[in-house]
Amino acid sequence: MTLTAEARVIDDPAVRETVFAHLSRAWGVRITGYKPNFLGLHNRKWIVHTDAGDLFVKCYHPKRYSLLDPKRLEKIERSLMVQQYLHENGVPCPAVKTGADGRPVYRTPDGHFYVVMHCAAGRTAKAGTVDPLRMYRLGQVTGLMHRLLARSSPQTGAVEGWKPSLPVMNEEWRSNLKAAQQLPNLDARLLAAMEEHGRILSTIDLSIFDGLKHGWAHWDYWVDNILFDEDQVSGLIDFDTVTYGYPEIDVARVLLSAAFDAEEGELRTYAAEAFLDGYREHRIFPYNRLPLAFKLLWCREAHWWLRGTIKEKDEPPKRFAEEMIWLTAQWEYLESQYADW
Structure with missing residues (x-):
């Protein structure tokens, strides 16, 4: 999910032509156009x-x-096969087309790696605006996805589960704060959040997460990766970062992305509760779990978005920064506000 201020993409006709030519030969299809x-x-x-x-x-x-790295290529292919597994078991995500060798990643003769899948219908929603009915449907789909993923376990020793690291978080925070303090006209709210970030790190006890179990998760679960067609979830997309971590992070991430009203500075109650109602139809989510889910997400993302230069970036990072500013301010109140959700 991490984004930079660089241009997101620039089309390269040479790359496009070589990929399309390889696709046409590999699948025996005639390309009539593209968008x-x-x-x-x-x-x-x-x-x-x-x-x-x-x-x-x-x-x-x-x-x-960089898929020339065998480990990175292996991870991407594993993620794509997870997507295909979910598709075959009723989760609305696009089917992945594998080659003659059974692998989902193709490589052109001049070294471009690409994947092919069916098109997903529907559109993304604006962050923070998903209505309760669609949130309920999204909760159902997410619960089903996590229930299916829970059936998959990594081979012993093959995959290490992600855990928050206090030394890493402290190092990132100190680096961000030092850089921010050297900037002119630093946003006061952002600076206050960064200072509170450090205070939380000085008191946090990561053993609060010891009771949670690792499991596979989408790991990039926000509104740009979810498609809706009317009131239905028509597609979950972008499974490239599937990780053996905590499914709770998916729950917290999508709740903030879809149900947090940044202008009002509050989580829309009916929408968030509708999501959890739908989720619990397929997978257990204890009523004291949401505060821990939010705190896990904060541990993973706060150092990405609470940075002095974030206000100079495009909309997604600004939105993520607002979510982390709110979550940082709510840290002491999460248990009292959401323990019964």
Whole structure:
């Protein structure tokens, strides 16, 4: 999810032509047109019209994912196979098209890596505005996704589960604060949040998370990766960062992204509760779990978004910064506000 101030993507006709030529040969299809879909950072994406129907094609940019690294390639392919597994078991996410070798990532002769999948219908929603009915449907889909992912366990020793690290968090915070203090006209709210960030780190006891179990999670679960068609969830997308971490982070991330009203500075109660009602139809989510989910998300993301330069960036980072400013301010009150949710 981490974003920078760099241009998100610039189309490269040479790359497009070589990828489309390879796609045409590999699948025996005739390409009749295409539509750029350059959401996200660096990676080139197109909806490709062919005589066999529309396909979604994503070409990985080496600045975002260097797939010459065998470990990175293995992780991406594992994530894509997770997406296919979920598709086959009723989760609305696009089917991934594998090659003759059974692998989901293709490579052109000149070294461009790309994936092909079916197009997902629908549109993304504006952050913070998803209505209760769609939140309920999204909760159902998310609960089903996590229940299915819970059936998958990593081989012993093969995958280490993500955990928050206090030394890492402290180092990132100190670096961010030092850089911010050297900036002119630093936003006062942001500076206050960064100072509170440090205070929380000085008192936090990470053993509060010891009772949570690791599990596979989407790990980039925000409104830009969720498609709606009317009142239904029509597509969960962008599974590239699937991680063996905590599913609770998906819950906290999507609640903030879809139900936090940044202008009012509050979590929309009916929308958030509707999501949890739908989620619990497929997977247990204890009524004291939400405060821990929010705190886990804060441990993962606060140092990404509470930075002095964040106000200079485009909308997604600004939105994430507002979410972290709010979560930082609410830290002491999370248990009293959300323990019964």
